[in-house]
Amino acid sequence: MNSTTLQLRYDAGDRDFSSLRLVEIELLKLNFSDADFSQSDLRQSRLGRSHFSRSNFERSNLSESLLWGSDLREANFTAAQLREADLSGAILIGANLTGANLVKASLCGANLSHANLSGAWLLEADLCSTSDQRTDLGQANLSHADLSYAHLNGAILCNANLSHAKLCRADFKKDFHPGGFTTLLSGANLQGADLSYADLTGVDLSEVDLRGADLTGTLFDQASLHHALMPKGYRQS
Numbered sequence: 001m002n003s004t005t006l007q008l009r010y011d012a013g014d015r016d017f018s019s020l021r022l023v024e025i026e027l028l029k030l031n032f033s034d035a036d037f038s039q040s041d042l043r044q045s046r047l048g049r050s051h052f053s054r055s056n057f058e059r060s061n062l063s064e065s066l067l068w069g070s071d072l073r074e075a076n077f078t079a080a081q082l083r084e085a086d087l088s089g090a091i092l093i094g095a096n097l098t099g100a101n102l103v104k105a106s107l108c109g110a111n112l113s114h115a116n117l118s119g120a121w122l123l124e125a126d127l128c129s130t131s132d133q134r135t136d137l138g139q140a141n142l143s144h145a146d147l148s149y150a151h152l153n154g155a156i157l158c159n160a161n162l163s164h165a166k167l168c169r170a171d172f173k174k175d176f177h178p179g180g181f182t183t184l185l186s187g188a189n190l191q192g193a194d195l196s197y198a199d200l201t202g203v204d205l206s207e208v209d210l211r212g213a214d215l216t217g218t219l220f221d222q223a224s225l226h227h228a229l230m231p232k233g234y235r236q237s
Contacts, residue, residue, distance in 0.1 A: 001022060001025075002025070003025055003026055003027055003030075006027070006032075007030060010031075010032055010035065015035050016036050017036060017040060018036050018037065018038045018039055019038070019039045020037070020040045021040070021041045022037075022045060023042070023044060023045070024043070024044045024045055024046075025045045026045070027045070027047050027050050028046055028047070028049060029049045029050060030050045030051070031050065031051040032050060032051065032052050033051050033052060033053045033054060033055060034053070034055060035052070035055045035056070036055070036056045037055060037056060037057050037060050038058040038059060038060060038076075039058070039059045039060060040057075040060045042057075042060055042061060042062045043061050043063050043064060043065065044064045045062070045065045046066045047062075047065055048066050048067060048069055048070060048086075049068070049070060050070050050071070051071045052070060052072050052075050053071050053073045053074060053075065054073075054074045054075060055072075055075050055076070056075070057077045057080050058077070058078045058079060058080065059079045060077075060081070062080060062085050063081050063082065063083040063085065063101075064083070064084045064085060065082075065085050066085075066086045067085060067086060067087045068087065068089050069088075069090060070087075070090050070091070071090075072087075072090050072091060072095055073091050073093040073094055073095065074093070074095060074096075075092070076095075076096045077095060077096060078096055078098045079098070080101070082097075082100055082101060082102045082105050083102070083103045083104060085106070087105060087107045087110050088106045088107065088109055088110060088130075089108070089110060089133060090107070090110045090111070091111050092110055092115050093111055093112070093113050093114060093115065094113075095112070095115045096115070096116045097117045097120050098116050098117070098118050098120065099119045099120060100120045101120075102120055102121060103121050103122070103123045103124060104123070105122070105125045105126070106125075106126045107127045107135060108126055108128050108130050108133075109134065110135055110136070111135075111136045112135070112137045112140050113136045113139060113156075114138075114139050114140065115137070115140045115141070116141045117140055117141060117142045117145050118141050118142070118144060119143075119144045119145060120146070121145070122146060122147045123146050123149060124148075124149045125147070125150045126150075126151045127150060127152045127155050128151045128153045128154060128155070129153065129154030129155055129156075129175075129181050131179065134154060134156055134181060135152070135154070135155040135156065136155075136156045137155055137157045138156050138157065138158045138159060138160065139158070139159045139160060140160045140161070141160075142160055143162065143164055143165065143189075144163075144164050144165060145162070145165045145166070146166040147165055147166060147170050148168045148169060148170065149169050149170065149171075150167070150171070151170075152170060152171065152172045153172065153173060153174070153175055153181075153183060154174070154175050154181030154182070154183055155172075157183070157184060157188050158185070158187055159188060160185070160189070162188055162189060162190050163190065163191045163192055163193065164191070164193060165190075165193045165194070167195045167198050168194050168198065169196070169197045169199075170198045170199075171198070172185070172198065172199060172201075172203045173199045173200065173201035173202055173203065174203060182202060182203065182204055183200075183203045183204070184203075185200075185203055185205050186204050186207055186208065187206075187207045187208065188208045189208075189209050190209060190210050190213050191211050191212055192212040193210075193213045194213075194214045195210075195213055195214060195218045196214050196218065197217040197218065197219075198219070200218060200220050200223050201219050201220070201221045201222055201223065202221070202222045202223060203223045204223075205220075205223050205224055205225050205228050206224050206225070206228065207226070207228060208225075208229070209228075210230055210231050211231060211232075
């Protein structure tokens with residue numbers, strides 16, 4: 001099936017595109033909101049700046065696909081394959097990414113506020129803020145997610161749930177260049193998180209909950225820990 005046929009079906013009222021093989025399809029700047037692409041093969045497709053709000057991509061394969069700048073708010077990516085996908089600048093507010101594979105994916109400048117990434121794999125993922133747009137993970141659910149070696153410089157993680165997340169060697173450090181952003185983790189839940197050898201230089205960690213967290217070799221130089229709950233349960237002054 002090509003993009004023209006797909007668009008004609010959508011315009012005629014069809015929303016069921018599940019279990020289709022659409023490898024390398026191009027759907028740029030189009031509207032496929034509320035469509036069902038579950039269990040479809042969309043590898044290496046170009047889907048940039050399109051509208052997929054509330055669409056269903058559950059268990060779909062979107063590895064190496066381009067979704068930059070697309071509207072994906074409240075979309076369902078449960079257990080989807082998004083390995084090395086480009087989601088930079090995408091709107092993922094309230095999206096469900098539970099158990100999704102985002103290994104080495106680019107999410108620079110994406111808006112993931114209130115998104116559910118519980119159990120997602122974000123190993124070596126790039127979530128750095130750009131010069132003109134911050135990566136927003138505020139109030140996102142990242143419990144049990146694997147963010148080992150992830151780049152989170154300048155990201156907003158205020159009040160995010162990172163309980164029992166793997167953040168081994170993750171890079172949160174502030175960008176000290178002129179105009180650079182401080183990574184914001186204030187109020188985040190980091191109970192039981194693995195922060196071993198993570199770089200939190202210059203990060204705002206005020207009022208975070210670090211009870212039971214692994215801080216082996218973690219760098220806190222110039223970080224703010226005002227009123228943070230430390231691993232053994234005492235409150236930092």
